[in-house]
Amino acid sequence: MKIFIDPPNSLVLFDLVERFGHEPLSAMAAIQERVDNIEVDMPPMNVTLDDVVKGLKYAGIEVPSGVRGRLALWGPLIEEADAAIIMEDCPYSFGCVGCERSNLMVKYLIKRRGIPTLNVSYPETDEDAVNFVAQAKEWMEGLK
Amino acid sequence: MSEERETRLFMISPRSMLTPDQLVRMVHAFGDKALVKETCYGCLVEAPRKENLEILEKVREAYPNEVFSKIRAYRCSDPRRCRAQHGTRPGYAQLEEEWELLAKIQYGLEQVESGAVYTPKEGKKRLDVNAFKKICEVH
Numbered sequence: 118m119k120i121f122i123d124p125p126n127s128l129v130l131f132d133l134v135e136r137f138g139h140e141p142l143s144a145m146a147a148i149q150e151r152v153d154n155i156e157v158d159m160p161p162m163n164v165t166l167d168d169v170v171k172g173l174k175y176a177g178i179e180v181p182s183g184v185r186g187r188l189a190l191w192g193p194l195i196e197e198a199d200a201a202i203i204m205e206d207c208p209y210s211f212g213c214v215g216c217e218r219s220n221l222m223v224k225y226l227i228k229r230r231g232i233p234t235l236n237v238s239y240p241e242t243d244e245d246a247v248n249f250v251a252q253a254k255e256w257m258e259g260l261k
Numbered sequence: 262m263s264e265e266r267e268t269r270l271f272m273i274s275p276r277s278m279l280t281p282d283q284l285v286r287m288v289h290a291f292g293d294k295a296l297v298k299e300t301c302y303g304c305l306v307e308a309p310r311k312e313n314l315e316i317l318e319k320v321r322e323a324y325p326n327e328v329f330s331k332i333r334a335y336r337c338s339d340p341r342r343c344r345a346q347h348g349t350r351p352g353y354a355q356l357e358e359e360w361e362l363l364a365k366i367q368y369g370l371e372q373v374e375s376g377a378v379y380t381p382k383e384g385k386k387r388l389d390v391n392a393f394k395k396i397c398e399v400h
Contacts (some may be wrong), residue, residue: 129359
């Protein structure tokens with residue numbers, strides 16, 4: 118199954134999803150597509166006109182362009198996803214820190230799609246980490 | 262995901278005794294034609310996706326809970342990213358945060374492997390009205 122990870126650039130979530138036999142949908146794949154095919158310098162900071170139009174599907178015209186640029190990348194991934202895993206209560210500098218509104222919008226889009234979603238909190242201690250890994254494993258095995 | 266080129270990042274958990282040098286030598290020893298670049302946290306491997314997945318499988322076989330991996334959008338030594346070519350290196354803060362977290366995740370994986378299961382945390386209970394009244398009366 119294709120699982121969208123949030124934060125979309127997280128190594129831990131990407132690794133765990135792959136480890137437990139699913140395909141992670143991440144920001145890196147979306148950015149690679151733009152770097153390889155249309156040679157955009159720094160997506161999502163540099164976007165094409167098409168991206169701006171795509172972003173309009175997920176966020177209104179009054180929303181800052183940065184949010185639309187990000188959603189142009191992540192929106193199609195959320196649409197493609199069969200499930201999603203969201204890490205909550207992360208430290209400030211964990212994940213895509215550029216714009217909290219984009220992150221909230223991503224969570225809203227996932228909720229609106231109604232796909233199976235696992236909300237996990239950021240593990241602060243070793244015991245939390247055991248619980249986090251066990252919960253993620255059980256959930257992903259249940260998806261098969 | 263692109264099938265032609267995949268750049269994969271291998272990061273060693275800080276709880277591991279493995280060094281980036283050892284990891285790179287091991288990946289080279291697999292004999293595949295992948296491009297391998299040693300970094301401070303592990304290494305970058307660039308190859309077609311199929312080959313890369315084979316390398317990942319072999320690395321996981323040798324170090325199941327110590328080495329973590331994800332794909333990377335940019336090529337190895339991309340001038341827009343590589344510090345050696347005065348690139349901006351904008352994703353490094355995130356990698357540093359995750360590197361700190363990996364020690365806990367490694368511990369979690371080891372415990373789950375040896376049979377630990379998920380135990381839900383007790384949720385916050387609602388305060389009883391009478392208990393709340395008592396608190397109010399004290400003050």
